[in-house]
Amino acid sequence: SAPLFAAAPAADEPIEVIRPPQNINLGMVELGKKLYFDPRLSKSGFISCNSCHNLSMGGTDNIPTSIGDKWQQGPINAPTVLNSSLNVAQFWDGRAADLKAQAGGPIANPGEMGFTHTLAVNVLESIPGYVREFAQVFGSGKIDIEQVTSAIAEFEKTLVTPNSRFDQWLLGKADALTAQEQVGYQLFKSSGCVACHNGAAVGGNSFQKMGVVEPYKATSPAEGRSAVTGQDIDRFSFKVPTLRNVEMTYPYFHDGAANTLTEAVDIMGRLQLGRTFNAEENASIVAFLKTLTGDQPSFTLPILAPSSDSTPRPKPF
Amino acid sequence: SAPLFAAAPAADEPIEVIRPPQNINLGMVELGKKLYFDPRLSKSGFISCNSCHNLSMGGTDNIPTSIGDKWQQGPINAPTVLNSSLNVAQFWDGRAADLKAQAGGPIANPGEMGFTHTLAVNVLESIPGYVREFAQVFGSGKIDIEQVTSAIAEFEKTLVTPNSRFDQWLLGKADALTAQEQVGYQLFKSSGCVACHNGAAVGGNSFQKMGVVEPYKATSPAEGRSAVTGQDIDRFSFKVPTLRNVEMTYPYFHDGAANTLTEAVDIMGRLQLGRTFNAEENASIVAFLKTLTGDQPSFTLPILAPSSDSTPRPKPF
Ligand code: HEC
Ligand code: HEC
Ligand code: HEC
Ligand code: HEC
Ligand SMILES: [Ca+2]
Ligand SMILES: [Ca+2]
Ligand SMILES: [Ca+2]
Ligand SMILES: [Mg+2]
Incomplete structure (x- = not known):
């Protein structure tokens, strides 16, 4: 078939262009972005996904091994979340099949966010702003960890870096x-x-x-x-x-x-x-x-709904 | 004098409206925003101003006392940076006269960012993206801590919350x-x-x-x-x-x-x-x-220029 462009794209190169994300659920992305930035998903109330996968810094923490709950030293370098939707599997050893399977890991990892899924969901359910947004996105007032990890994964799907x-x-x-x-x-x-x-x-x-x-x-x-x-x-x-x-x-x-x-x-x-x-x-x-540095994800810093009187308080120390 | 509006603003109330920031140096704000979000101003490479004054969370960390370098427990609750430009002085005891005087404190505080002004400036001077931006804003290629604190303070001046x-x-x-x-x-x-x-x-x-x-x-x-x-x-x-x-x-x-x-x-x-x-x-x-909750600062998450080969590496552990 005839080339579409005067300067035809290089067709036989082993590296392919990154395409902007397809088939995105925008409501889920906005919710997932908030969760990604929310340290209330950690035991201490201090550590969010963005602490270790800082989207100001290429989706990494730029230190050899991560700092987790109570300043524990992590065992391995934190990979970037940028373009992680393109990975065959998640983690250095591929132990998570996809982003949704991955996202539950760090919340409950004692060396990372140090929390449990139940406690994280309890926190979210106590925050009226989240209850409303989960209901809007998932059509149900009841929050569960499946929804949490789906929303985070959907946000991560947007973290591609085209246009290098x-x-x-x-x-x-x-x-x-x-x-x-x-x-x-x-x-x-x-x-x-x-x-x-x-x-x-x-x-x-x-x-x-x-x-x-x-x-x-x-x-x-x-x-x-x-x-x-x-x-x-x-x-x-x-x-x-x-x-x-x-x-x-x-x-x-x-x-x-x-x-x-x-x-x-x-x-x-x-x-x-x-x-x-x-x-x-x-x-x-x-x-x-x-030359492989692409357009970094560009979005407004999310504003998180405040906790309510009944929100379980974080345990930082 | 005659009222300017049909529904006249309440003139004799003890609370006044917050006005949008005046007389702002935009270049300095953009630079200050990056510095505010940059954990490379800390010894560990992990803690930025935004760690304890999280602009997703009302400019605070929402924990009783802050977590500092090596997870040290801070002595006092972190006040919000929102509207801090309106304060008569900074800190609970007012020991800093203004935001510029304040901003040097946490960088060198062993219990907060645990760094020194010299080391922080060395880091910034090793990052070509910062060297260019400081030169653009201050008209000089040489970075000093005065410029760093001025830029952070200028950014903080924008953190007012009108329109509650x-x-x-x-x-x-x-x-x-x-x-x-x-x-x-x-x-x-x-x-x-x-x-x-x-x-x-x-x-x-x-x-x-x-x-x-x-x-x-x-x-x-x-x-x-x-x-x-x-x-x-x-x-x-x-x-x-x-x-x-x-x-x-x-x-x-x-x-x-x-x-x-x-x-x-x-x-x-x-x-x-x-x-x-x-x-x-x-x-x-x-x-x-x-009803005193105003429009939260709304801006694109800043992207930080990468370190160079000569950037002194953080000491997280
Ligand atoms: C046989 C497979 C293989 C070949 C060939 C290979 N790599 Fe790699 N590369 C890897 C693996 C596996 C890693 C991760 C290793 C680790 O972290 O222990 C890696 C890591 C890297 C990294 C570090 C990335 C990061 O984020 O940590 C760079 C840079 C890199 N490779 C560049 C190259 C270059 C340049 C070449 C050719 C000179 C090359 N690789 C050839 C498999 C390969
Ligand atoms: C305390 C640091 C820390 C926190 C917090 C953290 N991560 Fe990670 N993340 C890591 C490290 C370290 C790895 C690599 C672990 C491994 O491969 O064994 C990783 C791996 C990943 C990967 C796999 C990337 C790849 O290429 O394999 C994704 C995706 C990811 N994290 C997303 C998240 C999300 C989403 C959250 C929040 C729910 C989160 N992380 C919280 C440190 C952290
Ligand atoms: C005599 C001065 C004074 C009066 C009167 C006063 N306050 Fe305060 N208020 C303070 C001081 C000082 C603090 C900080 C005390 C501390 O943290 O130890 C404070 C703190 C607060 C706080 C907590 C703010 C924060 O961010 O920690 C609230 C809420 C508050 N005041 C509301 C009120 C209300 C409502 C009234 C009237 C019922 C009132 N105050 C009367 C001086 C006063
Ligand atoms: C480790 C936590 C931590 C870090 C990091 C931190 N702060 Fe603070 N900040 C605090 C605490 C705690 C106080 C109150 C200290 C006091 O009053 O004695 C404070 C006070 C302030 C105040 C005074 C507000 C008021 O109303 O008095 C400002 C402004 C401020 N910080 C800005 C910054 C900036 C800018 C940075 C980065 C350069 C920064 N902070 C880094 C915890 C932190
Ligand atoms: Ca790395
Ligand atoms: Ca407080
Ligand atoms: Ca924006
Ligand atoms: Mg993370």
């Missing part, structure tokens, strides 16, 4: 990338990075061993995918992270041990491909990776 | 308040609350003893204004809090010991005025107080 310079280039704007960035992209393809980092999210669609050619000396005991499959062959396999917005999601790797993209690219080259990039090659790849 | 139902009533919309709310307002005036809670912020403009008629049994050792003046007569004097948005700024009092407005109004009546309100009177005053 790389996507503009894919869509035919030839001068959207500098010469160096184009060299970086060619190297990213020719040296084999695209074997694992491909598709719309430039990752997120498979589990792969960390340390294919040379073992990775992690600073954490996580063993990845084998925790889910029980298979020895899956030890040290992790979900390949999306490289979308990777400029904003430092530090890198599941243990957050690499501070810079320079370091992460060097490690990937050596450990996954047995290839040592020289400084110029490394810089070109890094320059390319920075 | 009470203000609409003051401006002549007679049906903006229900009968009960009007009864509550009359009681608020006739019983003497307005002696201390008056002006545009319905408070914030004087220091007054907590426990005029009967002593207050605080759950914290804070002694208030005497810490600043050294005068025995100022023991247990605190800045009178604004009652604007008081529906959202629970729990109440400097120790956060009162969970509900019902409780706070009862305590105020007895301790400050020697008056016990019956349930109906109390409910009317509470209903009036809820």
Whole structure:
């Protein structure tokens, strides 16, 4: 069939453009956005989803491992929620099938929000503003955790980041990338990075061993995918992270041990491909990776309905 | 002089309407907004101004005393930043003259953000996005803490909440308040609350003893204004809090010991005025107080420029 555009979009590239979210329930999104920002879903009243997946900072906390309830140190680096709807499964080891299955986890995780589903729902049911909004969205006055996680997941579906310079280039704007960035992209393809980092999210669609050619000396005991499959062959396999917005999601790797993209690219080259990039090659790849930063989610800070006299009070200490 | 409106604004009321902010430097506001939301101004990389003065929640954290660096328990309830530009001075004891003087405090307070001004400025100077924005706003590439606190204070000047139902009533919309709310307002005036809670912020403009008629049994050792003046007569004097948005700024009092407005109004009546309100009177005053909730600041969540390779990394643990 004939190309639709004068400057035809690159059809045979291993990376695809991110499309704006489709088939969105807007009422659920607005409710889910409030829940995402609401620290009353945590035991302390202090920690919300946005504490660890800060949408001002690429959907991450930019620290090696997260700070949870009572300042507990988390076991693993918090992945970005940006474009997480494109993931084959959620978490580094893929133990949650989708965003809805994932969203219940942190609320009840003693090391994260430290609450229970029942207590979280009790809090929401005591807040007239939420009761009305759940009724509006779900057509029922009774709140349950299924509704909570559905609404959060629907909000997360909107957290895609289209319109990066790389996507503009894919869509035919030839001068959207500098010469160096184009060299970086060619190297990213020719040296084999695209074997694992491909598709719309430039990752997120498979589990792969960390340390294919040379073992990775992690600073954490996580063993990845084998925790889910029980298979020895899956030890040290992790979900390949999306490289979308990777400029904003430092530090890198599941243990957050690499501070810079320079370091992460060097490690990937050596450990996954047995290839040592020289400084110029490394810089070109890094320059390319920075073209994957897309439009960040843009919305008005949600205002949360106040608690009522009967709202169970948080337990911060 | 002749009234300007058919329904003339009430001219002789002790409470004045909140006016939208005047004389605002918009570039500084945008920069200050980013700084307000940036946890990189803290040692841990986790705590921003918005952590404790959450603009989704009335500019407070809604817990009795704040959670600071390493989950330290703060000594006193975090007051709202909403309308804080109207305060005679900042902090419960008024130890900071204005918002600019205040803003340096939490960054370097070991129990709050746990950082130093030098380290905070070093972080900002390592972030190209900030260097450009400071240069644009201040006309100089060199960042200093004066600029940081000026920008935050300018942002805070925008955090006023005009257009409450009470203000609409003051401006002549007679049906903006229900009968009960009007009864509550009359009681608020006739019983003497307005002696201390008056002006545009319905408070914030004087220091007054907590426990005029009967002593207050605080759950914290804070002694208030005497810490600043050294005068025995100022023991247990605190800045009178604004009652604007008081529906959202629970729990109440400097120790956060009162969970509900019902409780706070009862305590105020007895301790400050020697008056016990019956349930109906109390409910009317509470209903009036809820009409003081104004338009909450509405703005797009700021996106923060990413750190660079040379940015000093946070120390969360
Ligand atoms: C205390 C920090 C913390 C809080 C709070 C938190 N998360 Fe996470 N989140 C993490 C960490 C750490 C992981 C990775 C865990 C793993 O893979 O084992 C994660 C993983 C995820 C993932 C999977 C992303 C991927 O690519 O695999 C999603 C989606 C997510 N969180 C959403 C949320 C939502 C929604 C909330 C609130 C209901 C939330 N998180 C609260 C730290 C946190
Ligand atoms: C064999 C599969 C595979 C190949 C080939 C591969 N990667 Fe990766 N990549 C991964 C996996 C798996 C991770 C996560 C590893 C971990 O965190 O332990 C990862 C992580 C990364 C990260 C860090 C992302 C983050 O958010 O933490 C970057 C950057 C990266 N890869 C870039 C590259 C580049 C550049 C190449 C080519 C030089 C490459 N990768 C080749 C599988 C691969
Ligand atoms: C860890 C919690 C915490 C953090 C972080 C924090 N504050 Fe505060 N803030 C408080 C507490 C508690 C008080 C009251 C202290 C007192 O009066 O002695 C306060 C007081 C204030 C006041 C005075 C309000 C009034 O009416 O007196 C302002 C304004 C303010 N903070 C703004 C900020 C800004 C700007 C930042 C960031 C640079 C910030 N705060 C960071 C907890 C915090
Ligand atoms: C003599 C001065 C004075 C009078 C009269 C007074 N107040 Fe107060 N009010 C204060 C002070 C001072 C505080 C803060 C006390 C503290 O936190 O220790 C306060 C606090 C409050 C609070 C809690 C605000 C917050 O954010 O913590 C409410 C509500 C309140 N007053 C309502 C009233 C009502 C209603 C009346 C009349 C029945 C009244 N006040 C009379 C001085 C006064
Ligand atoms: Ca990361
Ligand atoms: Ca309060
Ligand atoms: Ca907006
Ligand atoms: Mg989160």
